[in-house]
Amino acid sequence: xxxxxxxxxxxxxxxxxxxxxxxxxxxxxxxxxxxxxxxxxxxxxxxxxxxxxxxxxxxxxxxxxxxxxxxxxxxxxxxxxxxxxxxxxxxxxxxxxxxxxxxxxxxxxxxxxxxxxxxxxxxxxxxxxxxxxxxxxxxxxxxxxxxxxxxxxxxxxxxxxxxxxxxxxxxxxxxxxxxxxxxxxxxxxxxxxxxxxxxxxxxxxxxxxxxxxxxxxxxxxxxxxxxxxxxxxxxxxxxxxxxxxxxxxxxxxxxxxxxxxxxxxxxxxxxxxxxxxxxxxxxxxxxxxxxxxxxxxxxxxxxxxxxxxxxxxxxxxxxxxxxxxxxxxxxxxxxxxxxxxxxxxxxxxxxxxxxxxxxxxxxxxxxxxxxxxxxxxxxxxxxxxxxxxxxxxxxxxxxxxxxxxxxxxxxxxxxxxxxxxxxxxxxxxxxxxxxxxxxxxxxxxxxxxxxxxx
Amino acid sequence: xxxxxxxxxxxxxxxxxxxxxxxxxxxxxxxxxxxxxxxxxxxxxxxxxxxxxxxxxxxxxxxxxxxxxxxxxxxxxxxxxxxxxxxxxxxxxxxxxxxxxxxxxxxxxxxxxxxxxxxxxxxxxxxxxxxxxxxxxxxxxxxxxxxxxxxxxxxxxxxxxxxxxxxxxxxxxxxxxxxxxxxxxxxxxxxxxxxxxxxxxxxxxxxxxxxxxxxxxxxxxxxxxxxxxxxxxxxxxxxxxxxxxxxxxxxxxxxxxxxxxxxxxxxxxxxxxxxxxxxxxxxxxxxxxxxxxxxxxxxxxxxxxxxxxxxx
Numbered sequence: 044x045x046x047x048x049x050x051x052x053x054x055x056x057x058x059x060x061x062x063x064x065x066x067x068x069x070x071x072x073x074x075x076x077x078x079x080x081x082x083x084x085x086x087x088x089x090x091x092x093x094x095x096x097x098x099x100x101x102x103x104x105x106x107x108x109x110x111x112x113x114x115x116x117x118x119x120x121x122x123x124x125x126x127x128x129x130x131x132x133x134x135x136x137x138x139x140x141x142x143x144x145x146x147x148x149x150x151x152x153x154x155x156x157x158x159x160x161x162x163x164x165x166x167x168x169x170x171x172x173x174x175x176x177x178x179x180x181x182x183x184x185x186x187x188x189x190x191x192x193x194x195x196x197x198x199x200x201x202x203x204x205x206x207x208x209x210x211x212x213x214x215x216x217x218x219x220x221x222x223x224x225x226x227x228x229x230x231x232x233x234x235x236x237x238x239x240x241x242x243x244x245x246x247x248x249x250x251x252x253x254x255x256x257x258x259x260x261x262x263x264x265x266x267x268x269x270x271x272x273x274x275x276x277x278x279x280x281x282x283x284x285x286x287x288x289x290x291x292x293x294x295x296x297x298x299x300x301x302x303x304x305x306x307x308x309x310x311x312x313x314x315x316x317x318x319x320x321x322x323x324x325x326x327x328x329x330x331x332x333x334x335x336x337x338x339x340x341x342x343x344x345x346x347x348x349x350x351x352x353x354x355x356x357x358x359x360x361x362x363x364x365x366x367x368x369x370x371x372x373x374x375x376x377x378x379x380x381x382x383x384x385x386x387x388x389x390x391x392x393x394x395x396x397x398x399x400x401x402x403x404x405x406x407x408x409x410x411x412x413x414x415x416x417x418x419x420x421x422x423x424x425x426x427x428x429x430x431x432x433x434x435x436x437x438x439x440x441x442x443x444x445x446x447x448x449x450x451x452x453x454x455x456x457x458x459x460x461x462x463x464x465x466x467x468x469x470x471x472x473x474x475x476x477x478x479x480x481x482x483x484x485x486x487x488x489x490x491x492x493x494x495x496x497x
Numbered sequence: 498x499x500x501x502x503x504x505x506x507x508x509x510x511x512x513x514x515x516x517x518x519x520x521x522x523x524x525x526x527x528x529x530x531x532x533x534x535x536x537x538x539x540x541x542x543x544x545x546x547x548x549x550x551x552x553x554x555x556x557x558x559x560x561x562x563x564x565x566x567x568x569x570x571x572x573x574x575x576x577x578x579x580x581x582x583x584x585x586x587x588x589x590x591x592x593x594x595x596x597x598x599x600x601x602x603x604x605x606x607x608x609x610x611x612x613x614x615x616x617x618x619x620x621x622x623x624x625x626x627x628x629x630x631x632x633x634x635x636x637x638x639x640x641x642x643x644x645x646x647x648x649x650x651x652x653x654x655x656x657x658x659x660x661x662x663x664x665x666x667x668x669x670x671x672x673x674x675x676x677x678x679x680x681x682x683x684x685x686x687x688x689x690x691x692x693x694x695x696x697x698x699x700x701x702x703x704x705x706x707x708x709x710x711x712x713x714x715x716x717x718x719x720x721x722x723x724x725x726x727x728x729x730x731x732x733x734x735x736x737x738x739x740x741x742x743x744x745x746x747x748x749x750x751x752x753x754x755x756x757x758x759x760x761x762x763x764x765x766x767x768x769x770x771x772x773x774x775x776x777x778x779x780x781x782x783x784x785x786x787x788x789x790x791x792x793x794x795x796x797x798x799x800x801x802x803x804x805x806x807x808x809x
Contacts, residue, residue: 159589163639186642430593431592434591
């Protein structure tokens with residue numbers, strides 16, 4: 044606890060130690076009610092937390108001393124004196140965010156409530172050595188911190204990665220680097236970022252972070268159940284039940300791309316039979332055989348046929364390209380229909396460049412899901428395309444960190460210190476990361492962020 | 498529909514408007530207002546609030562600030578008006594939720610282009626002065642990040658010294674100070690052309706002629722580039738094409754078609770060899786007469802004489 048908080052505790056505690064263990068649960072409850080905007084006045088806090096006026100006043104004073112809440116604003120008067128608004132000090136710290144996928148990296152900064160303040164995206168090659176990636180991330184994070192108008196310290200780092208992140212022993216914060224990609228096995232990315240920035244790191248799969256983004260600020264905002272489906276080379280689902288993202292026992296929930304499907308007598312996994320690799324392959328064949336005049340013309344002019352070209356050709360009415368995307372849509376629809384019957388979501392949000400560049404895939408999925416589901420399940424079901432694009436991953440990553448920072452089990456051990464990097468478990472891990480041998484020099488690319496001044 | 502811009506002064510804005518109005522006219526979309534915010538946050542906020550009452554189908558707007566105008570832009574989208582942003586997204590606004598699309602220059606590409614153009618003029622182990630903009634402005638931030646990124650990836654031998662100016666008239670003095678602090682600086686990158694030209698002029702009068710790279714082919718920089726005075730690489734935006742793209746995006750959005758959340762218009766790399774052609778493409782008018790008269794160049798880099806130049 045810092046000096047001010049201790050002083051306040053002495054002055055207002057009237058002989059009773061306010062920061063005893065018994066105060067922490069109510070302190071956490073009050074902070075989270077304010078943070079999630081379920082209560083914004085003392086009266087609302089008393090009602091929501093079912094705590095007495097003196098206890099609420101006492102905890103608010105302590106939270107104010109810790110600079111976690113702010114009571115300087117007045118609300119609207121409803122007859123008597125205007126109530127003082129209690130607001131979470133979301134700008135007390137920053138969360139550094141990054142989304143990594145096969146072709147690009149995005150970085151961003153959010154406040155502690157997960158509101159995105161800045162974002163930046165650039166092309167990147169994820170098959171490049173992971174040390175280079177770590178170096179680039181560090182440079183961009185330093186850049187983001189440097190450009191803050193009011194210098195503010197980071198409180199956490201949240202990464203979105205293109206692969207499953209096992210859950211289990213790293214629940215509070217990451218202490219090991221998950222082997223998301225083969226090259227990550229021998230590079231301590233989490234430890235390196237912890238050492239560089241001195242804050243806890245969280246990592247989730249891109250499907251999970253995008254689903255979180257969609258749930259909190261996108262099409263799923265305010266809903267309790269949602270199915271999020273990302274279509275790319277691989278096809279994955281994010282499952283939201285009772286307003287929470289379901290991760291499963293191993294953090295592997297939603298790997299629907301591994302499910303077997305059959306098309307034209309050929310069996311294979313959904314990834315292989317309906318993913319963008321299939322669309323690209325079939326599109327190239329349609330171009331070479333001349334079945335698709337639009338794609339054949341592109342090929343003649345030397346354009347490489349990728350799934351995006353097929354998608355665009357379908358959008359302007361090319362029959363062969365439309366058929367390829369419809370086939371993919373129907374196959375994805377079969378699997379999504381099964382999930383829809385099992386989960387009964389309020390909304391299905393489809394994401395990925397392929398979905399967002401043409402209507403055929405969406406139409407194929409809709410047709411199959413509506414046709415293959417129980418009428419009760421589809422009565423009010425909406426199936427839409429995500430509008431958030433690449434921002435969804437960053438927004439979702441911010442929410443992952445924000446929820447982890449303020450989850451009662453983590454918060455209870457740092458709240459009295461005022462900052463999460465004072466959490467005893469994190470202090471111990473940071474010490475270990477500091478002492479660990481840095482990655483060998485051949486891992487370090489020629490660029491070093493310290494070369495750039497100031 | 499309405500167009501709300503930071504300023505109506507300058508060729509960049511005029512070309513943007515020209516690009517937009519042509520397409521809107523072709524498609525039968527009536528532009529009811531073109532608003533000049535005079536770089537004022539208060540003015541932009543009050544104009545947006547006034548437009549919410551007027552309720553056009555769509556607004557194309559260039560935000561003059563980040564956080565200070567965010568609430569006003571949110572009110573626009575909440576009122577159901579389609580919002581197409583130019584260049585910059587106010588803090589916290591999200592595609593699909595608060596705005597339809599952002600149409601901007603590929604500022605990251607421009608930064609890389611400037612670095613790639615400057616690199617051949619840098620000797621092994623050279624030092625480069627980078628003059629960024631101190632305000633937290635997305636476009637200049639992107640250019641600066643990209644410039645550093647390209648050098649890190651392609652010329653790891655080059656060292657960068659970065660300073661940022663708050664006002665344009667500070668840039669030249671800051672450059673002199675940088676040379677005093679780091680006498681090995683042999684080249685400069687300045688994030689846009691007006692301060693870059695001021696830097697070049699001031700340094701030249703102090704006896705320094707470093708190789709210069711910048712973004713945007715303003716008239717002064719075009720003349721200097723053509724004459725081979727200091728400027729060696731300019732990454733130019735294409736404002737007319739950006740206006741066309743913004744108008745097309747707006748029309749598609751009004752037709753309820755899906756549009757990308759972010760549309761980036763690639764820039765054009767300009768060197769001494771293609772300055773005359775590039776000037777015409779960028780500004781939709783002939784290159785300035787006095788520059789053409791002194792030196793006009795073919796795409797292969799060899800000089801040629803311009804027989805008749807009467808406009809410019």
